[in-house]
Amino acid sequence: MITTDYVDGSPCWIDLGAPDVPAAVAFYGAVFGWKFQPYGPDGGDYGFFRSDGRTVGAVGRLTEEGARSAWMLYFRTSDAEATARTVEQAGGAVRTAPGDVESHGRMAQFTDPQGGQFAVWQPRATQGMEAVDEPGTLSWVELYTTDAKAARAFYGTVFGWATQDMPMPGGNEGTYTLITPAGLAPERMHGGLMELPAEHLALNGGRPYWHPVFGTADCDASVAKVTANGGSVQMGPDDAPGVGRIAVCLDPHGADFVLLAPAPAEG
Numbered sequence: 001m002i003t004t005d006y007v008d009g010s011p012c013w014i015d016l017g018a019p020d021v022p023a024a025v026a027f028y029g030a031v032f033g034w035k036f037q038p039y040g041p042d043g044g045d046y047g048f049f050r051s052d053g054r055t056v057g058a059v060g061r062l063t064e065e066g067a068r069s070a071w072m073l074y075f076r077t078s079d080a081e082a083t084a085r086t087v088e089q090a091g092g093a094v095r096t097a098p099g100d101v102e103s104h105g106r107m108a109q110f111t112d113p114q115g116g117q118f119a120v121w122q123p124r125a126t127q128g129m130e131a132v133d134e135p136g137t138l139s140w141v142e143l144y145t146t147d148a149k150a151a152r153a154f155y156g157t158v159f160g161w162a163t164q165d166m167p168m169p170g171g172n173e174g175t176y177t178l179i180t181p182a183g184l185a186p187e188r189m190h191g192g193l194m195e196l197p198a199e200h201l202a203l204n205g206g207r208p209y210w211h212p213v214f215g216t217a218d219c220d221a222s223v224a225k226v227t228a229n230g231g232s233v234q235m236g237p238d239d240a241p242g243v244g245r246i247a248v249c250l251d252p253h254g255a256d257f258v259l260l261a262p263a264p265a266e267g
Contacts, residue, residue: 001133001187001188001189001190002132002133002138002139002140002141002190003132003133003188004127004128004129004130004131004132006076006123006127006128007076007181007184008076008077008078008159008160008181008182009075009076009077009159009160009161009181009182010075010076010181010188010190011073011074011075011076011138011141011190011191012074012075012076012121012123012127012128012129013057013058013073013074013119013121013128013129014057014058014071014072014073014074014129014138014212015046015057015058015059015060015071015072015074016028016057016058016059016060016069016070016071016072016255017059017060017061017062017063017064017067017069017070017072017255018059018060018061018062018069018251018253018255019061019062019069019253020253021045021047021059021060021061023252023253024059024251024252024253025047025049025059026229027229027230027231027251027252028049028059028251030225030228030229031222031225031226031229031231032049032051032136032214032222033051033136034049034050034051034056034057034136035049035050035051036048036049036050036059037050037055039058045060045061046058046059046060046061047059047060051131051136051137052131054129054130054131055129055130055131056129056130056131056132056136056137056138057071057129057138068203068204068254068255069251069253069254069255070117070204070209070211070255070256071210071211071212071255071256071257072109072117072118072119072210073118073119073141073210073211073212074107074118074119074120074121074128075118075119075120075121075159076120076121076122076123076128077120077121077122078122079122080098080106080107080108080120080121080122081098083098083108083120083158084097084098084108084110086157086158087110087112087158089157090113090153090154090157090158091113091154092110092111092112092113092154092158093110093111094108094109094110095109095110095111095117096108096109096119098122103124103125104123104124104125104126105121105122105123105124105125105126106121106122106124107119107120107121107122108120112145112151112154112155112208113150113154114145114146114147114150114151114207114208115146115204115207115208116143116145116151116207116208116209116210117209117210118210133215134215135215135216135217136214136215136216137214137215138212138213138214138215139213139214139215139260139262140190140191140192140212140213140258140260141179141190141191141210141211141212141213142191142192142193142194142210142211142212142213142258143191143192143193143194143208143209143210144193144194144196144200144201144208144209144211145193145194145195145196145208146195146196146197146198146201146206146207146208147195148175148177148193148194148195151193151208152177152193155179155193159181159182160181160182160183161179161180161181161182162179162180162181162182162184163177163178163179163180164177164178164180164186164189165177165178166178168194174194174195175194175195176192176193176194177192177193177194178191178192179191179192179193203250203254203256209256211256211257211258212257212258213257213258213259213260214257214258214259214260215260215261215262216259216260216261217261218261219236219237219244219245219246219247219259219260219261220237220245222247222259222261223236223237223247223249223259226247226249226251226259229252230251230252231249231250231251231252232249232250233247233248233249233250234248234249234250234256235247235248236248236259237259240263241263242263243260243262243263244260244261244262244263245260245261245263246258246259246260246261247259
């Protein structure tokens with residue numbers, strides 16, 4: 001469960017790099033009902049997605065040459081510089097060195113040893129998203145990687161995550177690794193990782209990638225909104241026993257995300 005009482009190693013922010021910000025705003029507004037709030041009085045290419053008056057993420061213009069449109073996941077840290085050093089010592093790379101975002105906090109972006117990109121946020125005035133784990137907000141994060149063992153070791157070194165392996169739901173082959181922030185109970189697990197061959201990661205040129213899972217009250221209805229507004233569906237909607245009804249989607253610019261209508265709680 002992702003919560004807003006963020007601790008080190010927990011997901012705390014997401015933003016989307018989009019080649020056409022107004023088009024992205026229109027798409028996610030149609031799918032989730034999000035409103036757009038420009039950052040600063042002059043607007044510009046970066047702004048916040050808001051749901052019921054609460055910030056649930058952000059979007060900015062994609063500027064990196066050759067990069068694909070994608071969601072960036074940020075994990076909380078109490079020391080961005082120390083995290084950057086640990087990333088490099090563990091075999092990763094620093095893409096964007098730690099730097100201030102005005103009085104809001106400090107951020108840095110990294111690449112893991114297999115090529116998966118992620119970021120960290122060291123909060124000051126802004127702790128992170130104001131709403132999570134409900135329909136139309138971030139409810140889970142997931143890494144597709146070419147080497148699950150190496151990924152567990154790397155992120156365990158960087159964030160201290162506790163991990164637990166389980167069989168893939170629905171009788172599918174493979175293992176799914178659950179991720180929980182260091183020192184917290186299993187009910188605070190916030191994501192998972194799974195190993196896939198490079199040919200199954202064509203979306204990112206065969207390299208690993210993180211993506212967000214957004215909650216929905218009705219997966220099929222949300223999928224219909226995705227396709228009606230220029231997006232597409234890679235998989236589903238399907239029922240995953242004990243998990244819920246799930247679909248893997250792409251927005252009109254190819255950024256991937258997952259829709260999940262959670263299974264009813266037992267008891």
